[in-house]
Amino acid sequence: MPEQITVAINGSSVVVPAGVTVAAAMALAGVPCRTSATGEPRGALCAMGICFECRARIDGVPHRRSCQIRCSAGMQVSTDD
Amino acid sequence: MISVGKQFDVVVVGGGPAGLAAAVCASEQGARVALVDDNPKLGGQIWRTGLVDAGKELADWSRRLISGGVEILSGARVFDGPRPDIVRAETDQGLLAIGYRKLVLATGARERFLPFPRWTLPNVMGAGALQAFVKSGFPIAGKRVVVAGTGPLLLAVAAYLRGKGAEIAMICEQASRASLATFSLSLLGHRQKIAQGLSLRKELAGVPFRTSCWPIAAAGNGVLKAVLISKGANFQKIDCDFLACGFHLVPNTELPALLGCRLRDGFVEVDRLQQTSMPGVYCAGEPTGIGGVELSVVEGQVAGLAAVGREDAAERLFGEGRKLRKFAHALERAFALRPELKSTCLPETIVCRCEDVTYARLKPYSSWRAAKLQSRCGMGPCQGRVCGPATEFLFGWAQDSVRPPVFPTRIESLVVSASEAEQPIVH
Numbered sequence: 001m002p003e004q005i006t007v008a009i010n011g012s013s014v015v016v017p018a019g020v021t022v023a024a025a026m027a028l029a030g031v032p033c034r035t036s037a038t039g040e041p042r043g044a045l046c047a048m049g050i051c052f053e054c055r056a057r058i059d060g061v062p063h064r065r066s067c068q069i070r071c072s073a074g075m076q077v078s079t080d081d
Numbered sequence: 082m083i084s085v086g087k088q089f090d091v092v093v094v095g096g097g098p099a100g101l102a103a104a105v106c107a108s109e110q111g112a113r114v115a116l117v118d119d120n121p122k123l124g125g126q127i128w129r130t131g132l133v134d135a136g137k138e139l140a141d142w143s144r145r146l147i148s149g150g151v152e153i154l155s156g157a158r159v160f161d162g163p164r165p166d167i168v169r170a171e172t173d174q175g176l177l178a179i180g181y182r183k184l185v186l187a188t189g190a191r192e193r194f195l196p197f198p199r200w201t202l203p204n205v206m207g208a209g210a211l212q213a214f215v216k217s218g219f220p221i222a223g224k225r226v227v228v229a230g231t232g233p234l235l236l237a238v239a240a241y242l243r244g245k246g247a248e249i250a251m252i253c254e255q256a257s258r259a260s261l262a263t264f265s266l267s268l269l270g271h272r273q274k275i276a277q278g279l280s281l282r283k284e285l286a287g288v289p290f291r292t293s294c295w296p297i298a299a300a301g302n303g304v305l306k307a308v309l310i311s312k313g314a315n316f317q318k319i320d321c322d323f324l325a326c327g328f329h330l331v332p333n334t335e336l337p338a339l340l341g342c343r344l345r346d347g348f349v350e351v352d353r354l355q356q357t358s359m360p361g362v363y364c365a366g367e368p369t370g371i372g373g374v375e376l377s378v379v380e381g382q383v384a385g386l387a388a389v390g391r392e393d394a395a396e397r398l399f400g401e402g403r404k405l406r407k408f409a410h411a412l413e414r415a416f417a418l419r420p421e422l423k424s425t426c427l428p429e430t431i432v433c434r435c436e437d438v439t440y441a442r443l444k445p446y447s448s449w450r451a452a453k454l455q456s457r458c459g460m461g462p463c464q465g466r467v468c469g470p471a472t473e474f475l476f477g478w479a480q481d482s483v484r485p486p487v488f489p490t491r492i493e494s495l496v497v498s499a500s501e502a503e504q505p506i507v508h
Contacts, residue, residue, distance in 0.1 A: 002218055017218040024219040030304065032203050037437040041303055043203030045434070045467070047210035048126055049119055050191050052462035052489070053434060063462075063489075067210075068121060068156075070217070 005073040010080070022066035022077055023047060023054040033066060034079055089115045089152070091388045092168065092181035094159050094336065097125020098374050099366025100187030101142040102381030103388070107185075108149030110389040115152040115179060117159055117170055125189055126209055127374050129216050154179070160486035161498060162340045165361075171494045183361050183388035186337050186349070187381060190367035192234075192327035193470050195418075196432045196440070197425040198298040200326075204305035208238040208327040215245050222246030224322040227308050229253035229296045231416045232329035233373075240284040242325070249285070250319050253294040253310050255328070256416050261292060264415030271408055273375070297425050299324060311421075329416050331470045332368040338483040354395055355384035363388055372409030379405060423475055432475070433468040435461020440475075449478035462489045 003018040009029050016025045023044040026033050032041030033054040044054035047067045054066040057078040066077070091107040093100045096118030108114040116123070123146075128139040146153065157170040157177055168184070170177045192207040194200075206214070208228055215221045225248045228239045239249050254261070268274050297316055298309040308324045309316045337349045343358035344350065348370050355363045363384040366377035379402045386395040426432065428441035436457040446452040449459065449472060458472070459465030464487070465480065472478045486495065 017220065019218040021214070021217045021219075024214045024217050027204065027214065028219065032303075036201070036431075036434070040201055040431075040437070041203055042201060042434070044206060044214070045194065045210060046191060046207050047213040048191060048207075050463060050466050051434070055462070067213070068119075070121065 005071060007071050007073070007075040007077060009077045011078075016071055018071070020071055021047070022056065022058060022064075022069045022071055022075070024067075025071050026054070026056070026066065026077065026079070031079060086178045086180065087115065087152070088180040089113050090181070091115075091183045091185060091385070092117060092179050093185040093187060093385070094118075094168065095125065095187035095189055095366070096120065096123035096153075096155065097187060097189045097366065097377065098128060098138075098142075099189070099377040099381035099384070100125070100185070101139075101146060102378045103185040103187060103363075103365055103385035104151045105142055105145040105149055106382045106385030106391075107183075107389045108151045109145070110386070110391055112389045113152075114149065115154055115181075116146065117154045117157050117168070117177075117179060119156070119158045121156050123153065123155060126213070129213055158488050158490075159336060160488045160490045160494070162336075163485075163498065165359075169494075169498050171488075171490055176494045176497050183363065184340075185355075185363045185365060185381075185384045185388055186340070186342070186357075186368065187364070187366045187377075187384075188333040188336050188368050190330040190332050190371060191466065193329050193331045193474075194326070194467055195230075195328050195422055195425070195471055195474065196430050197296050198427050198430050199301070200296075200299055201431050201434055202299050202301050202305045203303070204301075204322060205299050205324045205326060208234055208325040210327075211323055211325040212238045212241055215242060215247075221323075224248065225250050225320065226323045226325055227251050227253065227296075227310070227319055227321045228325045229294075229308070229310065230327045230329070231255045231418065232327065233412070233416075234327060234329070235325075236281045236285065238325055239288060240281050243284065243288065247323075249288045250321050251289045251291060251310070252285070253296065254290070254292050255295040255419055255422060256292060257419075258292040260415045260417075264411055267408065267411035267415075270404075274408065293419075295419075295422060295425070296324065296326060328418060328422075330367060330371045332371065334368050335464075335466075335483050335487045337362075337364055337368060339485060339487050353383075353399060354387035354392060355380055356387065370406070370409055371413065372405055373412070376402065376405035376409060418474060426475070432471060433458040433461065435459075435463050435468075438468075443472065443476065446476075449473075450481050452478070464489070 090112040104116040365380035365384040426440040
């Protein structure tokens with residue numbers, strides 16, 4: 001069993017395996033990464049920093065590519081913008 | 082924001098197999114080398130590591146990288162080359178101006194995505210993308226996955242996911258059984274590739290594998306629940322948690338094009354020493370032709386050696402390169418996209434995901450540029466990296482010129498970059 005860490009996604013605590021990317025943590029929690037121009041929920045598509053579908057606010061910094069960033073304990077992720 | 086100037090003999094952009102090989106070979110000849118990579122860790126897409134599955138090949142190259150004294154700049158995204166001797170990269174810590182005498186571009190490839198109804202639902206992902214998730218530690222055990230699209234990556238991904246406990250509901254390959262049979266024959270003489278094929282077959286025993294079959298729609302309310310796949314003139318619905326879907330690979334040629342390297346048929350044109358049309362700029366791996374990891378390693382070595390004037394050593398690798406390139410051509414023929422895939426979009430199907438531009442909005446235009454100007458297709462943050470290759474296939478639109486920055490970049494970086502463009506860099 002890999003080590004588990006806790007991150008906050010839109011204010012809710014989510015326990016994820018240490019090492020997963022933030023985009024993977026959002027998929028695990030069932031939370032879409034962003035809302036599209038016409039209001040559709042979107043998740044990661046390419047997982048390699050190309051498509052920008054997974055962008056989210058991470059520790060206060062907006063528009064970060066969540067597939068390129070690994071979760072760290074206590075990280076704050078928000079999908080409000 | 083700090084702008085840091087650094088100077089090297091050889092700068093390699095891209096930390097996948099080609100870039101690692103180039104950096105190692107140049108550094109082992111005594112050159113001062115930097116390896117600049119966008120990802121948090123080296124290995125590129127194919128040797129991507131996580132806490133699990135650290136590969137032996139990557140470990141070997143990394144060891145040589147360190148003993149060669151290569152400066153590793155991970156998490157650094159090159160966005161511009163304002164002068165013929167520097168590239169600029171953005172990192173979380175600030176802006177880098179990286180000076181070089183010779184430059185090796187090993188920017189790799191990305192998956193080709195083709196739109197179909199509801200492909201924008203969460204959990205419809207690239208095949209390599211889902212694999213990357215799982216490699217980072219995402220628990221896939223017990224999940225039902227449909228793997229669809231085209232190319233050898235599908236089998237590798239399916240086998241990997243199954244090994245991690247996923248239930249592979251079906252593998253759908255758009256190529257026909259006949260093209261795959263021809264392709265298998267071309268593997269004769271490639272002992273390693275035959276061994277890989279046999280191993281995959283064993284790992285995938287019992288998994289339904291269908292040829293001449295492709296996704297025609299995804300279904301679900303807010304998240305993927307099922308996928309409809311073609312079955313002759315009909316379709317079949319398969320319930321699943323994930324659709325891992327990719328239509329082979331597209332080379333990342335944006336940076337080479339920005340730096341002035343000539344492209345031919347969508348790939349960077351190089352000579353036998355991997356030299357591009359720009360003096361002192363080399364290119365290796367998938368941007369010069371989709372050929373797989375072994376060819377990328379050979380090309381990377383050639384580029385690294387050529388960049389430090391060891392053409393003699395580079396020439397010894399030409400034979401190996403030629404043989405692997407034949408395989409690459411066979412690959413291209415076998416997995417060519419069938420024209421039926423052009424008709425899977427409905428009028429309301431989103432083609433450009435960044436700007437939510439539908440198929441119906443794009444259909445009236447005659448060129449990529451016209452569509453961009455009128456519909457905003459390709460104007461979002463991916464800069465057409467996803468919808469560009471899709472519209473090239475759907476409508477035959479050629480991509481036009483690339484402009485800096487090649488990636489969305491903070492305004493602050495652009496300002497610093499512009500104000501320093503005329504100054505000599507710090508040594």
